Amino acid sequence: MSILDKFSMRGKVSVVTGGNRGIGKAIAVGLAEAGSSIVIAARDEAKSEETLTELTKLGVPAIAVKTDVANRDDLEAMVETVAKELGPIDVLVNNAGIGFHANALTLSDEEWQRLFSINLDAVWKASQVVGNQMVKRGSGSIINIGSISGLIINRPQWHSPYGISKAAVHHLTKSLAAEWAQSGVRVNAIAPGYVKTEIASTEYEDYRHYWRDEVPMQRYATPEEIAPIALLLASEASSFVTGSVFVVDGGYTLW
Numbered sequence: 001m002s003i004l005d006k007f008s009m010r011g012k013v014s015v016v017t018g019g020n021r022g023i024g025k026a027i028a029v030g031l032a033e034a035g036s037s038i039v040i041a042a043r044d045e046a047k048s049e050e051t052l053t054e055l056t057k058l059g060v061p062a063i064a065v066k067t068d069v070a071n072r073d074d075l076e077a078m079v080e081t082v083a084k085e086l087g088p089i090d091v092l093v094n095n096a097g098i099g100f101h102a103n104a105l106t107l108s109d110e111e112w113q114r115l116f117s118i119n120l121d122a123v124w125k126a127s128q129v130v131g132n133q134m135v136k137r138g139s140g141s142i143i144n145i146g147s148i149s150g151l152i153i154n155r156p157q158w159h160s161p162y163g164i165s166k167a168a169v170h171h172l173t174k175s176l177a178a179e180w181a182q183s184g185v186r187v188n189a190i191a192p193g194y195v196k197t198e199i200a201s202t203e204y205e206d207y208r209h210y211w212r213d214e215v216p217m218q219r220y221a222t223p224e225e226i227a228p229i230a231l232l233l234a235s236e237a238s239s240f241v242t243g244s245v246f247v248v249d250g251g252y253t254l255w
């Protein structure tokens with residue numbers, strides 16, 4: 001097998017939660033370009049259909065399954081649909097996530113719970129539902145999208161629940177990696193720095209000094225710069241990598 005063959009995803013089935021826009025979409029396109037069948041698991045059906053049109057042009061089977069990742073029934077139904085239409089899942093990318101700025105003194109319990117239900121609980125539930133099947137088959141790769149916010153405290157904006165949820169995602173990654181290492185299932189995370197997507201679209205200009213000028217590389221990332229790392233972690237190219245958190249931040253966390 002040549003080194004480039006190790007990156008091939010031909011014959012694989014990959015699920016990307018929140019794969020209809022932003023980082024998730026770039027990852028879905030990247031895995032499709034490497035030959036994988038793709039499942040978009042997100043809520044906005046119109047947006048998922050748009051992304052599907054782009055994916056099918058790449059010549060791979062692709063489906064969209066309307067899924068609220070916070071809902072275990074939706075996740076179980078999604079896995080059943082995928083099994084019927086494409087076969088068992090080889091790769092799960094837990095990418096769906098939300099973020100908002102929040103002052104620790106005034107944040108409501110409801111907002112805390114809403115964020116954790118998507119950013120952390122859903123990663124746990126999807127890993128459990130899909131991981132069950134992967135452990136039985138003795139193979140699979142799970143990639144969780146964490147954040148540099150799980151490693152450092154961002155400024156000037158406060159968003160402690162977001163950072164706490166991402167720190168927990170990193171630890172969840174390591175815990176499951178250890179538990180499933182002998183079952184042939186690898187679990188890794190990617191911790192991106194500031195990536196220009198809808199999650200914070202109105203804020204990039206306001207916080208340009210902190211979010212861009214203070215990055216050693218002096219720019220934001222594009223979603224397409226995250227996708228190759230996901231391909232590395234999804235494919236045979238990373239066959240001895242598990243429990244890692246890959247920082248992709250243009251050097252932001254260096255100082």
Ligand code: NDP
Binds near residue numbers: 042045069070146
């Ligand atoms: P976007 O806001 O552009 O996209 C978020 C995606 O998540 C959408 O596809 C959305 O689809 C999906 N989503 C949200 N809630 C749910 C839900 N309950 N069920 C299913 N899907 C859901 O965000 P990004 O692409 O920027 O972020 C993607 C991931 O990367 C997130 O986990 C984020 O925290 C992380 N990240 C982002 C960074 C950045 O600077 N952009 C930096 C570091 C990490 P729909 O609404 O259709 O359900």
